[in-house]
Amino acid sequence: MHEIKLAKWVLEVDMEQTREFYSKDFEICDCLNCTNFLESIKILDASVAAVFKNLGIDPIKPGHLSDFSAMDEGMHEYMGSYNFVGKVLEGELCNKENWNDSNTVQLKNFTIGFSDDLEFLPDDFPQPVVQLEFVALMPWTQVEIK
């Protein structure tokens, strides 16, 4: 475990164990909405990519992903989460009912926060666990077949 400062938080992270978890095969939904997210996430702003890298998370493998709706100008809003091995040492936690400017941070098209309200966690995930919650606005890159 080592300590990192990330935006408003001080976290203790175990990159090795988290990376090992993400190196496994994930069952990934192949619907159009999820496929679009997984394509769009390959082109991330450096500030967002750095968050995933520093935590050891592979962004193409979300623990949970849901699609809200199509927004203006071909953008799609998503909500989801990732898990990593670590602890929040300093900084506010968020949860689904309490999501605001003080317990989240916006980095380009991603708004993220950390939660200890664990959901969709695989049984074999190493302890201790933190959940990264996000809302993201992603470009729509898929060709819709009607």
Ligand SMILES: [Zn+2]
């Ligand atoms: Zn899907």
